[in-house]
Amino acid sequence: MTAAQTEATLALKQSFAKSPVIIIGNGPVGVKAAQLILNESDYHHVVIFGDEKFSPYNRVQLSLYLSGKVDRQQLANPISLKQSERLTEFYGKRVVNIDFKRRIVVDDTGYQQHYSKLIIATGSKAFVPPIEGMDKPNVYTFRTLDDANKLISCRKSKQHIYVIGSGALGLETALAMKTPSNRVSLEVRDKLLSRQLDNRADKILHERILSSGIDIVHRDPVARVCGDSEATAVELTSGKKIDIDALVVCAGIRPNTQLVANTSIKVNKGILVNDFMETSEANVYAIGECAEHKGATYGIVAPGFEQAETCVKHILGSYHKYRGSINNLQLKIQQHRTSIFGSIDHQEATTYSFSNRLKGVFRKLLVHQNVIIGMVVIGDWSEENQVKAYIQNKQKIANKRLLNFEKDGFLWDEAESTSILKQPADYIVCLCESVTRGQLSKAMDEGNRTIETLCQKTGAGLTCGSCKPLLGEMLEVPLPNLVMRHHKLIYACSIFSLLLIALLFFSTPIAASISVQATWKVEMLWYDNFWKQVSGYTLLGLCVLGGAISARKRWKKLKVGNLDNWRLFHAVVGVIALLILIIHTGFRLGNNLNLALMLVFLAATTTGSLVGVFMSKNHHWTDLKLREHRKWWSRVHYTLLWLLPALLAYHIFAVYYF
DSSP states (O other), X not given: OOHHHHHHHHHHHHHHHHSOEEEEOOSHHHHHHXXXXXXXXXXXXEEEEESSSSOOBOGGGHXXXXXXSSOHHHHBOOOOOSOGGGEEEEESOOEEEEETTTTEEEETTOOEEEOSEEEEOOOEEEOOOOOBTTTSTTEEEOSSHHHHHHHHHHHHHOSEEEEEOOSHHHHHHHHHHOOTTSEEEEEESSSTTTTTSOHHHHHHHHHHHHHTTOEEEESOOEEEEEOSSSOOEEEETTSOEEEOSEEEEOXXXXXXXXXXXXXXXXXSSSEEEOTTOBOSSTTEEEOGGGEEETTBOOOSHXXXXXXXXXXXXXXXXXXXXXXOOOOOEEOSSGGGOEEEEEOSOOTTOEEEEEEETTTTEEEEEEEETTEEEEEEEESOOTTHHHHHHHHHHTOBOOHHHHHHHHHHSOSSOGGXXXXXXXXXXXXXXXXXXXXXXXXXXXXXHTTOOSHHHHHHHHOTTSSSOTTHHHHHHHHTOOOOOOOOTTHHHHHHHHHHHHHHHHHHHHSOOOOOOOOSSOSSOTTHHHHSHXXXXXXXXXXXXXXXXXXXXXXXXXXXXGOOSOHHHHHHHHHHHHHHHHHHHHHHHTTOOOSHHHHHHHHHHHHHHHHHHHHHHHXXXXXXXXXXXXXXXXXXXXXXXXXXXXXXXXXXXXXHHHHHHO
């Protein structure tokens, strides 16, 4: 670089230092814009204002923070810098005025800052319906970290929490607020997820929410909040009153356009922008939830990121038009996994669907000219990522596969299913940051071999976190598992069973009664034919009941109820069976066939108890070898259980024959 070029560059830097690019709003979209400017320019300075007292954090994962899935540190969303002297950040400073002619912004302390370009990324604000009594202190909204902290305190201290709103945020909030010791009610005006689901999907998701212990108040919205100093009850449209301790309002969002109200900037629902994200004022842009492009506003982060890229490119002299986005959706409470991907309202699309209400599964594909253009998924689906790839790449799908899908819910045979490792390099794994499989593979080759380092290197998984299971699949390492229902009770039953089994092996047989005057003696339990039959047939019945979980897993017609409830039932039956076995045998292991039967029974219950211990602690143990142990124990357990009927049948035959 010549001396003249160096001097010109220095002058340019000094100019942008005096009049930087100002970003109002340090949410994920504002941070994304700042990061792009610093990465793609060597001389632009950035000043970013945030009206919250916190450093930038990931608002998208607030639901996970509320539910305890991520901690405060994991919420952090800092701007990683190439040159820190080109960035100035203000926390807890709210911009209150903009002078477009002089290109100056003024914050609430009176501080003034010139700008060369201005990006408004003020996001959205919670919509509070105009209902009487909404101004009480125990009525909460959920948009900020401060809101989340208040709700965490509320969850610990309040017994009945009423949630208004059945969109994604309302569902996530209700699920996150539910604990074993409190009551949560959810108001659903019409359908879950704001009418984005059809009747069958709505019914299945409805049942999933109910299975979490949440009460659903359907089509009877709140008309009035009752109470003097605090909300003590809600009065519904029907006139019914429900006592509550707290009310959480998740009734939707509205673009936050307050800053530009009564200015020359044109506003409709949001701040009106063109294809380059420019507003009606020169050198002023709007991106994210506060912006309205061709009549559309977006309440998710991915469109905001796309808008940020278009905006920054325009500021840096590269003209790339923004064409609009698709409102993909994913519930972030994973045990109630629900995804909406692609276009689900195409008028000419053909719909193919599969549902299993008993398993809580729903899958719908929208196909146009043999190309899958959208899907709705409730529950786990091993082919979901492969279908996303088909939607992204606009690949054609054979009619035969679609017909198979309607029969059994799968497009491909198990052997044909493509893992993430076999996807093409341009397959987008992280939709929020547009990170491809190829970029992830390259980062892994560079030594990023953990979820944390891979996320930090590529940006994948840092926004909504829904792609982290795919990252785990790429790394061939497991992620922490979901907490199984009733895990404490199942753990207690399993430990108690192991103690009973040890007692059976190491205790001496119960002695016969010494007194001859007793009319009923304890040895009658294992010597008297009547009592022997009572305990024996009781034990047989319990074995049949215990085996019901195997039928529940394998027979479609019996797949009723949540599997974790069946696991608890299985564990309780196992404990009772061991107690009856003690009564039946008096701690005697027996001889010959009886000994073989006893050893098989005890081995089956031992392996079953070990599986129960593992599964109840499965959310803490993520090592692959431990998972393999669980599989091995399970196989041995099932094998021994299948031996029992034959041995029991021969035992009963021998008792009656001889």
